[in-house]
Amino acid sequence: MHDVEILTDREPSGYSRRSFIKGVIAAGAGAYAAGYMFRAPGGLAALPSAQGSVERLITLNVNGQRRPVDVLKQETLALTLRYKLGLTGTKLGCDRAECGACTVLLDGVPHYGCSTLTHQVRGRQITTIEGLEAADGTLHPVQQAVVAEGGFQCAFCAPGFIMSMVALTASNPNPSREEAAQALSGNLCRCGDYNKILNSAMRAAEYVRQRA
């Protein structure tokens, strides 16, 4: 069970070790696949905390849920979502703010999760691809449009594109194709049918308008 070990490799000041472990387990952060990321050799992963620095145990607002989680100071949001909260719909492609696979919404606005520190988003509404469908499982209109258009091939880039489309159609439900292209210009697709992706975006806007 090295997840518990990882989560407690350094105690944040102000929390007892016990309540700290409980909090994290209660939040449902079970096993995660990339424990190695948080256990880099040579004490790389964590330093003893300096006075006045940030607390590691924080509560995030993800997809409308409060999620307590232990976050390293240098941890990016994409890593926290994928490896601590089990939200693997957010992908990591380049990890360098170049491809958009990690796109999530912060207060409704698209951001690269790979290039945001988790500690920078305390108090903000984080929305990932997992948070789009309704409680009864109905897909978001953007997701429905993507299904209807068969918009992607391997679809590794899809969650990122879909998050950008959700933000676009929320702020501009009647975009021109050019405006849609602009809004999606921070997302790359290696399989590369941008025309189909734009068709999906235009249909998504149509579905969103019908809903309104």
Place this chain on the structure above:
Amino acid sequence: MAVIRDMIPAFELFQPTTLQDALALLAEYGDEGWALAGGLDSFDWFKDRVKRPTAVVDLAGIESLRGVRPWGDGIEIGAMTTLTDVIENEDVQSRYGLLREAASHVATPQIRNAGTLGGNLCQDTRCWYYRSGWPCYRAGGNTCYASAREAMNREHCVMGARRCVAVNPSDVAPALIALDAQMVIAGRRGERVVDAEDFFIGPAIDITRMTVLKPGEVLTSVRIPPDYAGATFYFEKVRDRQSWDFALAAVATAMVTSGGNIQRARVAVNGVAPYPVRLENVERVVAGRPVSEETAEAGGAVATDGAKPLRHNDYKVALLENLVRRSLRGTEA
């Protein structure tokens, strides 16, 4: 150098809520400290292990560094204002369209949503030899890999180089120079204000820095005077892709005209030198002349005086002359 996709090496993270606290922390850590804005330049350095600060001071919690407010008859923009907020600001749109144009040509929507005005101005160069951690002049070493005979230097300098041939990548910087903006800098010993064109420095002044900021100093805001508000603006950026990409060359021009004559003009370019360059010789040539093709020709003809291209980038000389020429025709773009 391989691209590493794992955890950033550990650093201490501070999130002060006042400028005073941020300055104290940056002073305490000195060379080991790092001011963090949007992080889009910073995180690449950390991930690649090329720069490894001990303490990162996140400026996002300092309210006074954010937002656009009146400054006399001009405006003042907090350094932590995101590029998206700059683009969407009404005053910027109605009076300083040049800044709006430049900021909207930066990178991608996601980057503009997180990247700040201050971070964009303070960002480091994108020379890949330097960014990959090669021990070049800029990194404190004693050679420039980009000007070696076999080097790939299509994106590098055609002017202003001294040993280092890396260029300043900011699209916003030339627009602010053309608008005659001022940079407000805070340090432990108080505040100083410098003209936008003096804020950026080349290797002749300090080969390891892009700006006059000393360790521990923070850019707090940018002030734009009313002098060129609502002037005739032209911004054009040439790049290999229409989004994401940095400029091969960019021009920002502000002209005040009256009765078809150019009363005064300010012209700045970037992507061609280690710092954004104000082309004063062009400004002098066109001042007082009618807005015309002849004037544009005359301006373009002196735009690259003294240019010294490298092996793979002489195209930038022609590109720059044409961009300057186009910027002087009196049509907005």
